[in-house]
Amino acid sequence: MTESSGDDVATPEERDELIFAQDEVQQELVESGQHNPPWKVLIVDDERGVHDVTLLALRDFRFHQRRLEFLHAYSAADARALLDEHSDTAVILLDVVMEADDAGLALVSHIREQLGNRFVRIILRTGQPGQAPEARVVEQYDINDYKEKTELTAQKLTTSLYAALRSYHDIISLEQNRRGLARVVASTASIIQIRDLDHFLSGLLMQVVSVLGLDQDAFIGVVSGFIAGPPCAADESLLRILVGVGSFEAKQGQCVDQVLEPEDLTLLRRSLQSDHPLHQDGSYVFRFDGCKQGNGVVFVTGCDGIGSSALNLVKLFCSSASVAYENVNLYHEIEDTQREIVFMLGTVAEFRSRETGNHVRRVAEYVGLLAHHWGLEPTEVEQVKLAAPLHDIGKIAIPDQILNKPGRLTPEEFEIMKSHARIGYEMLKGSSRPILKSAAIIARDHQEKWDGSGYPAGASGETIHLYGRLTAVADVFDALGSDRCYKQAWPLEQIIDYFSEQRSRHFDPRITDILLQNLDEFLVIRERYRDDVNPAYTPFSHTE
C-alpha cells in the first residue's frame, strides 16, 4: 500500500465525484499515533510449542507502524470464544487437527458462514497434510493461505503475515469507507424528511454525530457539540448556539465566545473562512451554509482519533444537508407568505364592515384550538386554521350601505346580507387547492345553526360541515368579546351564559363544551391578538 493519490481503476467521473483517495484513510491511521492499536493475530494450535515459535518468529514484526497483539487458542472451541470477543481480529494462524481431525476446517466454515466474518484473513498451518490435502482444502475453504508446518520458516511466516495484513488493511479501509458512505446515505434520507424548521437543526446535529460514527456506545457522554448561527447579519462573531448536545445542551442562545475555550473559538472563526471542515485536538468544525441570516457552523468536540476521511464524509453529508435546509427554509417562507396573504384577504373582507384588525387572526387561532381538541390530525388542524380567515370573504359583494348600515336591516337588505355565505362559497369552490376548498366549505356553513335556524341552507346538526360548526363558535366567541363601533365587548360571564344557552341551539354541543372547558386557552389567544397590539396589517391606519 502506497501513499499516492489518484485511482486509475475508477473512471474520471467517479474520481471527481466525491471520493477521497483511500490514502487519506491510511494517512489518518498513521496520523492518529496515540491510537495506534496493534493488529490482533489469533494463534489457534493445540501444541503450545507452535505458539512459542510463532511469537519468537514475529517478535519484531511491524506493519504500518503497528505491532502485533497475539491471542492464544488451544482448540477450535477456544478460538470461537475468543473471536466472539475480538471481532476485530486481523489474522488467524490456524492448525487443522485439534480436538477433531478437521477442527480447523470446521472453524473456517464457522467463521465465514455462521459469524459472517469475511474480513479476517485465515492462514492454515497443518502438521498433517494428509488430513487436509492442499489442493482440496484451498479450493473448498475460504482460507487465504495454506502452509505445511515443515515448510514454514520464520521468513515464510513473516511473508505470509505481511500478505495477510496487507489484504486485511485494504479490505478494512474500503469497508470503513463503505460504511461511512452508507451512514451518509442513511443520514441524508433521514434529514430530507424533516420539514419542520424547529426540528431540522437538532436532526442535523444528530446526523452529523451519526456520520462521524460517534453514536456508538464508546462515545456516549464523551461527545458534545452544537450548531451555531448568526442571530443577525451584522456580526459573524455574534454566532449563538441554536441547538446543542452533551455539555452544550443547556447553552442554547448563548454566544459562542462565552462557552468555548480560546483554541476552539479560534478554530471556529477559521472555519467560517474555510470551505473545508477543520479539526484540532478532537474538536471539529464545519461551516454549514444555508442558514437564513448567514452561514452557521456545526461544532463537535471530544472525539479524538477521528480523522480526515470522517471529515470528508461529514462534508459530503453537509453539502446535501445545506440543500435540504434551504428547501425547508424556502418551504416555510412560502407557507408564511401564504398565511399572511390569507389573513390579508380575510382582513380585506372584514375591513369594509369595519371589523377590527386582528379579528380574522383570532378566529383562525380559535378554530385551530377547537379543531385540535376535537381530535383532528395536526395537518388538518393546520389546514382549517389557514382557511378560517376567509369565512366572510363573500362580504366583498355586499354594498356599503347594507354592510355598514347603522340601523336595523330591512328584510330585503337582510336577504342580500345573507348572500355573503353563498357568494363566498361560489368564489372559493372552483379551486383545486385543499386550503381554498376548506375555505369554501367554511364560507358556506359558518352561518348555519345546529338547530337548523341558520342560513344559507338551514342545515342542522351534523349535516353542517364540521369546519362550519367550528368556525361558528369561534366567530361568535370573538364577536361577543370584542368592542365594535356599535357595541361594547361583553363581560366573560355573559359570554359563557350565552354559549351555555345556545348549546345545541346555535352551536354544536360538543364544540361548545370544548370552548367552555378550555376557556383559559382561548383567553390566552384573545390577549395575544388584542386589537390594540400587533395589528396584523395596517389597513386601518389610513383615513377614509
Next chain:
Amino acid sequence: MTESSGDDVATPEERDELIFAQDEVQQELVESGQHNPPWKVLIVDDERGVHDVTLLALRDFRFHQRRLEFLHAYSAADARALLDEHSDTAVILLDVVMEADDAGLALVSHIREQLGNRFVRIILRTGQPGQAPEARVVEQYDINDYKEKTELTAQKLTTSLYAALRSYHDIISLEQNRRGLARVVASTASIIQIRDLDHFLSGLLMQVVSVLGLDQDAFIGVVSGFIAGPPCAADESLLRILVGVGSFEAKQGQCVDQVLEPEDLTLLRRSLQSDHPLHQDGSYVFRFDGCKQGNGVVFVTGCDGIGSSALNLVKLFCSSASVAYENVNLYHEIEDTQREIVFMLGTVAEFRSRETGNHVRRVAEYVGLLAHHWGLEPTEVEQVKLAAPLHDIGKIAIPDQILNKPGRLTPEEFEIMKSHARIGYEMLKGSSRPILKSAAIIARDHQEKWDGSGYPAGASGETIHLYGRLTAVADVFDALGSDRCYKQAWPLEQIIDYFSEQRSRHFDPRITDILLQNLDEFLVIRERYRDDVNPAYTPFSHTE
C-alpha cells in the same frame, strides 16, 4: 468466500441500516452466467518457458466458476502497456530481474504509486532471490506474495493464485459496493436540488441510470427507460409515460401497454404490488412512491448483467428520491395556492369596481413578460408577476359610490379615489415577505407617470420604481383592450397609437418599446385569458 448472509463485524444498527449482505454481490456474479468473464492474470517474465509452465500448471484453474485469461508480458515495459489497456487485471505473476535488475520491483511502485491501482494482487516470483531478498522486498513493496521459482510447484502456484483471487474478489466486491453508495450519495445530492416539478422526473430517471452505473460509454444507446405514473387515480393499469430516455424518448404520454412487450408489462404490473425492485432479462422496474395521483414506476431496460446489489442501491436511492419528490410536490402545492390566493385578493379588490374576472391575471402575465424582456432574473420576474395582481388592493377602502360612480368624479371624490395607491402601500408595506414588499411598491407607484404628472407622489422618470413603471404599462394596456360597462375595448391600432403618443409622457419609453416590439406575445396572453374563458374565479357568477 461463502454464501452465508449476515455480518457480525458490523454493529446491528449498521446491518439493519441498509447494507445488503455482500453475498448478494457474489451471488449476482454467479447468477449472471452469460457474462461470466474470466479473471485476467498477467504473467510478466522474460523467460518464455516460465509463461508455458504457468499456463500448464493453471490449465484447469477455476475460481467462482470463472476461468483465467492470461496476458503475457516479456518485460516491465510490456507489462505497463498491457496494464494501461487492462485496468481490470486481477493478479500479476511478476518476475524481478528483466530489462533491469529491479525491473519487477520498479513495476510494483509504478502500479501502486503512479497508476494508483491498489486492487490488483501482485505475486512476486524470483529466480534470483539475491537480487530481491525476501525480508526486505516483502516489507518495502506493496506485494501480496513472494515466491522463489525453485519452491514454486504447480500446487503452490495454485494455492497462491487462490489466495490472490480471493482477496481481489473481496476487495472488488467491497469497492463496487462503495462506488455504488458513492453514486447514491451524489445522485441524492443532485436530486434534492431540483425544485422544479417539470425537471424532477427527468432528473430522477438520469440519476437512476447513474446509480445503476449505466451512464458509462458501454451502455449509451443500449439502455432505455421511462418513468410512468397514473394520469388519474381510477385505474393503475392506465399508467402513462411521463418522461423517457432512449427508445422511450418519443413515447411521452403513451400508455405503458402500448409500448411494452407483454413480459415487461407483466413485470411492471407485478412491481406495483411489490415493495422491492424487480428484474428480468435485463429489464428493471422500481415502484416509485410519492407521485401526486398515486405511485409511479421507474422502468429501465437493456441492461443485462446488472444484479441485485445494483437494485438495492436503486431502492436506497428511490427511497430518498420519493421524499424529495414529495417535498417538491408540497412546495409547488403551496406555491400554487399562494398564487391563487394572490389572484383572489387582487380580484376581490377589482370586483367591487366591476373589473372583469381575468384582469388581474392578464396584468400579472403582462408584467412578467415586460420584466423578462427588461432583463430581470427569472426569480425576480416570478416575484413581480406574483405581486402585480395586488396593485389596486387599496381600492378596498374606496366607498362604493365613488368607486362605481357612473359620471365624472368631483375633485374631492377624485382625491379620495387617488388615495387607493397610498392605502394599498400602507396595507402591504408592513410585511417582511418579499412578495408583499414588492406588491407594496407596485401599489404605491403604479399610478405615477414618467413625466411626473401621476400620483400619489408625482414622481418622475427612474425615481418611480421599475415595478411601478412595468405595472403602469401592463395595467393601461389591459384596460384599453378590454370591454368595460362604460366603454368598448379599443381597436389595436388605437392602443398602439396611444402608447406611441404616451411614450416618455405617461410611460417609461424603454418599457413602451418592449410592449410595442413584442406585441404578438402580449396578444397571445390577451387571448389566453379572455374574460369569457377560464374565469380565474367565479365571484361574478352570483347575483348582486
